[in-house]
Amino acid sequence: xxxxxxxxxxGCGRRGYGIVKHNLADMDDxxxxxxxxxxxxxxxxxxxxxxxxxxxxxxxxxxxxEVISNPDIDAVFFMTGWSGRPQMAMEAMRAGKYTAxxxxxxxxxxxxxxxxxxxxxxxxxxxxxxxxxxxxxxxMALRLVREGLFGDVVHCTGGYHHDLREEDLFRAPKGxxxxxxxxxxxxxxxxxxxPTHELGPISKILRINRGNRMVKLxxxxxxxxxxxxxxxxxxxxxxPEANTEYAQGDIVTTLITCADGSTVLLNLDTTLPRAYxxxxxxxxxxxxxxxxEGHVVFxxxxxxxxxxxxxxxxEKYDHPLHAEYVSKGVKIGHGGIxxxxxxxxxxxxxAGTNTPIDAYDTAAWLAVGPLSEQSVKAGGAPVDFPDFTxxxxxxxxxxxxGKYCLDEIVVDDSIxxx
Amino acid sequence: xxxxxxxxxxGCGRRGYGIVKHNLADMDDxxxxxxxxxxxxxxxxxxxxxxxxxxxxxxxxxxxxEVISNPDIDAVFFMTGWSGRPQMAMEAMRAGKYTAxxxxxxxxxxxxxxxxxxxxxxxxxxxxxxxxxxxxxxxMALRLVREGLFGDVVHCTGGYHHDLREEDLFRAPKGxxxxxxxxxxxxxxxxxxxPTHELGPISKILRINRGNRMVKLxxxxxxxxxxxxxxxxxxxxxxPEANTEYAQGDIVTTLITCADGSTVLLNLDTTLPRAYxxxxxxxxxxxxxxxxEGHVVFxxxxxxxxxxxxxxxxEKYDHPLHAEYVSKGVKIGHGGIxxxxxxxxxxxxxAGTNTPIDAYDTAAWLAVGPLSEQSVKAGGAPVDFPDFTxxxxxxxxxxxxGKYCLDEIVVDDSIxxx
Numbered sequence: 001x002x003x004x005x006x007x008x009x010x011g012c013g014r015r016g017y018g019i020v021k022h023n024l025a026d027m028d029d030x031x032x033x034x035x036x037x038x039x040x041x042x043x044x045x046x047x048x049x050x051x052x053x054x055x056x057x058x059x060x061x062x063x064x065x066e067v068i069s070n071p072d073i074d075a076v077f078f079m080t081g082w083s084g085r086p087q088m089a090m091e092a093m094r095a096g097k098y099t100a101x102x103x104x105x106x107x108x109x110x111x112x113x114x115x116x117x118x119x120x121x122x123x124x125x126x127x128x129x130x131x132x133x134x135x136x137x138x139x140m141a142l143r144l145v146r147e148g149l150f151g152d153v154v155h156c157t158g159g160y161h162h163d164l165r166e167e168d169l170f171r172a173p174k175g176x177x178x179x180x181x182x183x184x185x186x187x188x189x190x191x192x193x194x195p196t197h198e199l200g201p202i203s204k205i206l207r208i209n210r211g212n213r214m215v216k217l218x219x220x221x222x223x224x225x226x227x228x229x230x231x232x233x234x235x236x237x238x239x240p241e242a243n244t245e246y247a248q249g250d251i252v253t254t255l256i257t258c259a260d261g262s263t264v265l266l267n268l269d270t271t272l273p274r275a276y277x278x279x280x281x282x283x284x285x286x287x288x289x290x291x292x293e294g295h296v297v298f299x300x301x302x303x304x305x306x307x308x309x310x311x312x313x314x315e316k317y318d319h320p321l322h323a324e325y326v327s328k329g330v331k332i333g334h335g336g337i338x339x340x341x342x343x344x345x346x347x348x349x350x351a352g353t354n355t356p357i358d359a360y361d362t363a364a365w366l367a368v369g370p371l372s373e374q375s376v377k378a379g380g381a382p383v384d385f386p387d388f389t390x391x392x393x394x395x396x397x398x399x400x401x402g403k404y405c406l407d408e409i410v411v412d413d414s415i416x417x418x
Numbered sequence: 419x420x421x422x423x424x425x426x427x428x429g430c431g432r433r434g435y436g437i438v439k440h441n442l443a444d445m446d447d448x449x450x451x452x453x454x455x456x457x458x459x460x461x462x463x464x465x466x467x468x469x470x471x472x473x474x475x476x477x478x479x480x481x482x483x484e485v486i487s488n489p490d491i492d493a494v495f496f497m498t499g500w501s502g503r504p505q506m507a508m509e510a511m512r513a514g515k516y517t518a519x520x521x522x523x524x525x526x527x528x529x530x531x532x533x534x535x536x537x538x539x540x541x542x543x544x545x546x547x548x549x550x551x552x553x554x555x556x557x558m559a560l561r562l563v564r565e566g567l568f569g570d571v572v573h574c575t576g577g578y579h580h581d582l583r584e585e586d587l588f589r590a591p592k593g594x595x596x597x598x599x600x601x602x603x604x605x606x607x608x609x610x611x612x613p614t615h616e617l618g619p620i621s622k623i624l625r626i627n628r629g630n631r632m633v634k635l636x637x638x639x640x641x642x643x644x645x646x647x648x649x650x651x652x653x654x655x656x657x658p659e660a661n662t663e664y665a666q667g668d669i670v671t672t673l674i675t676c677a678d679g680s681t682v683l684l685n686l687d688t689t690l691p692r693a694y695x696x697x698x699x700x701x702x703x704x705x706x707x708x709x710x711e712g713h714v715v716f717x718x719x720x721x722x723x724x725x726x727x728x729x730x731x732x733e734k735y736d737h738p739l740h741a742e743y744v745s746k747g748v749k750i751g752h753g754g755i756x757x758x759x760x761x762x763x764x765x766x767x768x769a770g771t772n773t774p775i776d777a778y779d780t781a782a783w784l785a786v787g788p789l790s791e792q793s794v795k796a797g798g799a800p801v802d803f804p805d806f807t808x809x810x811x812x813x814x815x816x817x818x819x820g821k822y823c824l825d826e827i828v829v830d831d832s833i834x835x836x
Contacts, residue, residue, distance in 0.1 A: 261641025
């Protein structure tokens with residue numbers, strides 16, 4: 001076990017800064033030795049933060065290759081925009097660095113195949129930092145499924161129901177020089193561009209890549225009306241924003257069928273007015289259900305018309321990791337899930353094991369974007385989901401058995417080596 | 419205007435009985451002159467009910483053709499099981515009777531074409547009694563859309579989220595001789611078998627057949643696990659119920675794309691444990707949203723994180739029909755929607771107009787079943803949605819302008835003749 005992990009940190013924008021501020025900078029076993037961003041102001045801000053927190057002053061660079069080639073670095077975080085992230089990750093893996101990438105989807109399917117090949121050739125782990133895999137609700141559902149209390153899983157839903165118009169698309173966050181890069185995607189592409197917040201936990205529940213796999217995917221995009229209407233109302237009818245064509249449909253519905261006959265429904269919902277944020281997480285089984293919209297966990301035989309019983313269910317069925325975490329005082333940042341996913345990665349680096357979200361998971365989740373784009377273009381025709389494991393999914397076992405494992409429910413603190 | 423409508427009533431089972439008991443038997447302008455069922459006990463029960471309510475004793479028959487050929491009858495209700503209903507309806511239309519049919523879907527696409535041809539040849543109206551079109555939530559959304567307060571409609575969801583295992587599939591309702599016929603469908607077919615409760619109101623909101631139409635449909639079925647597991651648990655592993663194969667997938671997801679670029683998501687969800695009944699009604703627009711799951715109506719610009727504000731929204735935006743109805747005291751039976759849909763039909767018969775849900779609507783909604791079966795069989799490949807109007811949808815105007823109209827919002831009581 002390594003005692004301290006030396007981190008190279010690429011991407012110091014809003015998200016990258018937040019992850020350090022609320023998580024990594026507070027971890028005694030993590031030292032950020034080098035930071036990288038194209039924006040000097042973002043670099044300065046991050047350096048100031050680390051000094052303020054009493055951490056060593058990091059080296060700064062605008063060239064990510066300097067991070068990758070730095071022999072003092074054990075692991076690299078890529079908290080950059082969507083494009084180019086898998087390529088940088090592969091370079092880091094080839095340089096022998098444990099690699100973490102922020103959530104997102106691939107620009108092209110080839111990236112996903114390349115990522116898997118890079119992993120298989122180098123043996124160096126790569127992990128998508130899908131924080132929602134460590135969500136309390138999602139982990140409780142995972143526990144109930146693994147302990148057999150829910151029976152056979154039949155159908156799951158998830159979504160990214162988040163109105164991004166004001167905060168993320170049209171207005172650059174305060175303190176950043178660039179307009180949000182996501183808007184470029186919305187102008188040019190039409191697909192499920194943000195699937196992993198729910199597909200991640202659902203994949204774990206369904207044992208994707210470990211006894212099950214995604215077989216087919218179909219996506220359907222509604223018309224694109226929200227951004228243009230919003231821009232005309234907010235910026236004026238003659239504004240450039242109102243006179244731009246947006247390719248992205250407002251609501252993209254994606255249906256995935258799995259080898260075990262279960263189905264997954266995903267929705268992207270980011271450019272229309274919404275009353276509240278939701279990931280629309282639900283899991284349906286032969287013995288029960290969990291539903292974010294109803295805030296309910298239900299077991300067959302309970303009286304009907306139940307909603308809002310999650311608080312008492314957490315008392316009984318909290319995932320042991322959350323129970324421990326809550327007892328120690330919850331860290332901020334998306335309800336603690338950022339902390340947990342960062343710890344899961346760091347613990348893997350320290351122990352020298354594979355990561356709980358591994359290269360096959362990362363590739364499969366990254367692939368949803370380009371696959372959904374294909375299907376949308378084909379009018380919703382289902383497309384084949386590649387088997388990135390090349391048949392190994394049939395017999396793969398969980399590779400990490402520590403408490404951050406998402407495949408089995410592990411109570412004790414030991415992390416076994418593969 | 420006719421003062422009294424003489425009704426022939428075919429189908430006196432649980433649903434047929436309930437509609438008479440709580441609705442038709444209390445309408446002074448309706449006289450049920452003949453009742454029909456294959457089950458003598460059901461006929462007797464209905465006769466007793468009508469006498470108990472102080473209504474004239476109806477003639478009784480086990481042959482629906484006697485109802486259709488009875489010259490004293492103005493209108494026929496078919497409250498029978500799913501199969502054969504469209505055929506009986508067409509016979510009634512050819513005999514010149516206004517025809518009402520209970521909700522359901524066609525066994526075959528041909529029935530839908532035949533129904534439209536029968537309407538076009540005879541000019542006799544036929545109406546699916548889709549009570550949910552008159553739901554308070556759905557009518558409020560219709561009003562908000564028509565008045566422009568919601569902007570452009572982009573996406574709608576609906577579903578039949580109703581655990582039918584105990585009440586409807588495995589146990590015949592009390593007092594009925596036959597086991598529930600629906601179980602036969604679940605054994606042999608795999609499709610969206612009950613789409614209209616939400617597709618009905620959504621169609622009206624989207625102006626389907628009146629300026630818009632459904633263009634493509636794709637359906638995806640999960641594995642079938644719920645019924646078999648339930649039967650083994652409740653009836654025993656050696657029971658016939660547990661040793662039957664059920665063809666019906668537990669969750670069927672259907673995606674419909676419309677000519678105007680909007681999308682509709684439907685879910686059939688009837689054979690797994692559920693915490694609560696829901697039709698998952700939601701309408702998403704450029705200026706707002708309505709959501710059953712959140713019990714919320716939201717307009718862009720309101721503070722976020724709003725749920726459960728429907729009560730105050732009904733104060734402001736209740737559909738005038740519901741406002742009038744509530745002020746007169748709500749009738750029982752699914753919150754009054756049975757009463758309203760029956761009144762809508764009866765008022766049309768009295769006025770000699772077309773019905774608010776007409777032959778084209780009825781045919782399109784009936785068609786979802788067989789279309790979804792085709793798509794499920796083809797692994798979710800989208801299928802073309804027939805244009806039952808044969809191009810007339812582009813320019814069709816609302817044909818009924820009375821207060822029960824579902825195309826426009828009509829406040830006054832006048833019902834104009836086409």
